[in-house]
Amino acid sequence: MSQLTAPRTRLRRARQLLVLAVVLALTALVVPQGGVRQVPFSLVKVRTASAVDHPRDVIWILCLGSDARPGQAMTSTRADAIQLVGINLRTGAATDIGVPRDSFVNIPGHGRNKINSAMAFGGPQLMAQAVGNLVGIHPDYVFAAGFFGFRHMLRAIGGVTVHSKFAFSDPVRPQGYHHGKNRLTPFQALIFARMRHALPRGDFDRSHDQQSLMKGILREVRRKQDQPGFMERGVLSVVNNLNTDLRPSELFTLAQAATRIQPHKYRGCVINGSTGYVGAMSVVYPDVGEARSIARRVRQDATLEGRC
Amino acid sequence: MTEPLGSTARRLLAGLCFVALLAPTSACTGGDQQSAPRPSPSRSTGQPTGQPTGPAATLRPRPAPLHVKVTRVHGRMSQHARTVLAHVAGRAISTYFRNAFLAGSYPRSDFGNAFASFSKGAAGQARHDRDLLTNAALGPDTVSVTAKRQSAYLSVLAPHKVAAGITAQIDLKFLADHAHAPDQLVTVRGRLLLTRKQSGGWQIFGYHLSRSVVAEKGTSR
Numbered sequence: 001m002s003q004l005t006a007p008r009t010r011l012r013r014a015r016q017l018l019v020l021a022v023v024l025a026l027t028a029l030v031v032p033q034g035g036v037r038q039v040p041f042s043l044v045k046v047r048t049a050s051a052v053d054h055p056r057d058v059i060w061i062l063c064l065g066s067d068a069r070p071g072q073a074m075t076s077t078r079a080d081a082i083q084l085v086g087i088n089l090r091t092g093a094a095t096d097i098g099v100p101r102d103s104f105v106n107i108p109g110h111g112r113n114k115i116n117s118a119m120a121f122g123g124p125q126l127m128a129q130a131v132g133n134l135v136g137i138h139p140d141y142v143f144a145a146g147f148f149g150f151r152h153m154l155r156a157i158g159g160v161t162v163h164s165k166f167a168f169s170d171p172v173r174p175q176g177y178h179h180g181k182n183r184l185t186p187f188q189a190l191i192f193a194r195m196r197h198a199l200p201r202g203d204f205d206r207s208h209d210q211q212s213l214m215k216g217i218l219r220e221v222r223r224k225q226d227q228p229g230f231m232e233r234g235v236l237s238v239v240n241n242l243n244t245d246l247r248p249s250e251l252f253t254l255a256q257a258a259t260r261i262q263p264h265k266y267r268g269c270v271i272n273g274s275t276g277y278v279g280a281m282s283v284v285y286p287d288v289g290e291a292r293s294i295a296r297r298v299r300q301d302a303t304l305e306g307r308c
Numbered sequence: 309m310t311e312p313l314g315s316t317a318r319r320l321l322a323g324l325c326f327v328a329l330l331a332p333t334s335a336c337t338g339g340d341q342q343s344a345p346r347p348s349p350s351r352s353t354g355q356p357t358g359q360p361t362g363p364a365a366t367l368r369p370r371p372a373p374l375h376v377k378v379t380r381v382h383g384r385m386s387q388h389a390r391t392v393l394a395h396v397a398g399r400a401i402s403t404y405f406r407n408a409f410l411a412g413s414y415p416r417s418d419f420g421n422a423f424a425s426f427s428k429g430a431a432g433q434a435r436h437d438r439d440l441l442t443n444a445a446l447g448p449d450t451v452s453v454t455a456k457r458q459s460a461y462l463s464v465l466a467p468h469k470v471a472a473g474i475t476a477q478i479d480l481k482f483l484a485d486h487a488h489a490p491d492q493l494v495t496v497r498g499r500l501l502l503t504r505k506q507s508g509g510w511q512i513f514g515y516h517l518s519r520s521v522v523a524e525k526g527t528s529r
Contacts, residue, residue: 045520045521046518046519046520047440047518047519047520048440048498048516048517048518048519049437049440049441049515049516049517050498050514050515050516050517051430051433051434051437051514051515052430052501052513052514053426053427053428053429053430053433053513053514054429054513055429225516226498226499226516228379228380228461228463228475228477229379229380229382229463229475231463231465231475232380232382232463232464232465232473232475233382235382235465235473236382236383236465236467239467240467247472248465248467248468248472248473249472249473249503249504251472252465252472252473252503253473253501253503253513253514256473256501256513256514257514
């Protein structure tokens with residue numbers, strides 16, 4: 001009996017093994033390898049888009065650096081830095097027109113005087129009027145910052161890198177200010193913006209340095225704008241340290257819009273002129289024709305093609 | 309002597325057949341979703357919808373809900389105000405996510421309401437970037453979408469105890485389910501800029517977003 005059943009058992013085992021083999025073979029064909037497409041590496045194309053909405057395409061902002069000392073009202077002291085900045089939010093272009101602070105001009109209601117005295121005579125409004133009359137572009141906004149406010153704002157962005165046309169020394173920066181790139185602390189940046197005597201063309205070169213500083217700030221903000229909270233911290237610092245009648249929400253939208261400005265499209269011009277004296281007062285007689293000529297070219301789109 | 313062996317072999321064989329039949333289903337669903345329901349065709353899953361409906365409904369994964377949190381306040385805001393703000397500002401973000409990516413009836417080619425929570429100017433600019441800012445590029449070939457991650461972390465400017473502006477760091481991931489091609493995992497990341505609407509609520513007035521699309525691992529057709 002056992003001799004008869006042994007071949008049958010072997011046959012049945014063989015059939016079972018055959019069925020098993022067929023099932024396994026079918027399984028291997030039907031089921032993909034875990035359903036996972038194995039790739040040795042992955043290259044993913046990442047596309048980006050950005051835009052910021054602002055009610056106006058072109059905005060002119062008068063940026064003033066007041067020389068108010070602690071305890072002095074910022075808007076009733078002279079303005080040392082005077083930069084009229086136009087920004088085109090559609091194209092990312094900007095033009096910065098620097099006005100030498102000693103420019104001898106007509107101050108509405110106060111006769112002829114240095115343009116920076118307009119701030120002391122009538123605050124930011126009169127200052128805007130005086131600059132507008134000289135250049136031919138009347139600013140939409142006026143921002144005024146004092147020494148300490150300026151330092152606070154720069155601290156909020158973590159310092160700045162500027163390009164200096166000239167090398168000079170100052171005790172606040174033991175290594176000195178080099179020709180070319182300089183990474184500056186907030187205080188060193190303030191000195192850089194105020195330095196005049198060490199520069200060959202005094203007030204004109206200082207105005208140029210102020211434009212370099214503005215450009216450096218723009219680069220810094222653009223570089224850090226995607227850090228969580230960076231823009232809010234910066235705008236809060238502006239709210240706390242800048243004299244402006246803009247509401248915080250307007251400052252926020254304006255600051256966000258300003259990040260659209262591309263540094264390589266940021267052009268600066270300083271209004272030239274001759275120097276002289278009115279009595280004992282050292283003054284600059286600004287080249288009004290040049291100022292108006294620049295204004296004509298940039299008024300509509302804040303975009304300067306070619307040389308100043 | 310032989311009977312026990314035959315029985316074992318049959319059980320083994322039955323087990324193998326069961327595994328073989330089950331395997332294709334689990335492979336198509338994806339390794340991390342083996343126990344999760346499957347999305348139903350022609351239906352978006354942007355919002356948690358609970359039970360499947362209709363006779364054609366099949367099992368589908370539960371979509372990730374939108375998570376909105378105030379993470380930074382520059383200025384001052386009470387805890388209650390932060391909670392309310394997250395809810396109200398979250399509405400604008402949620403509207404954008406749903407209209408532009410997650411809601412609607414797929415296959416979908418109409419994304420006309422994608423920018424309903426944008427300011428007028430921002431919506432105009434966004435329409436130029438619609439391939440990136442909406443699911444328009446994949447919509448017509450997609451049968452369903454499933455949110456895998458939706459988060460918005462808010463940095464708030466509040467100088468006078470009232471929110472004046474918000475930057476939302478967003479992270480949206482969703483699975484685009486295609487009928488005849490591998491699923492795709494779409495990631496949209498970056499910043500949305502929000503400000504108050506005059507009529508109340510918040511609107512998106514700016515964006516800095518990036519988008520990437522990869523074939524979802526664990527899917528095959």
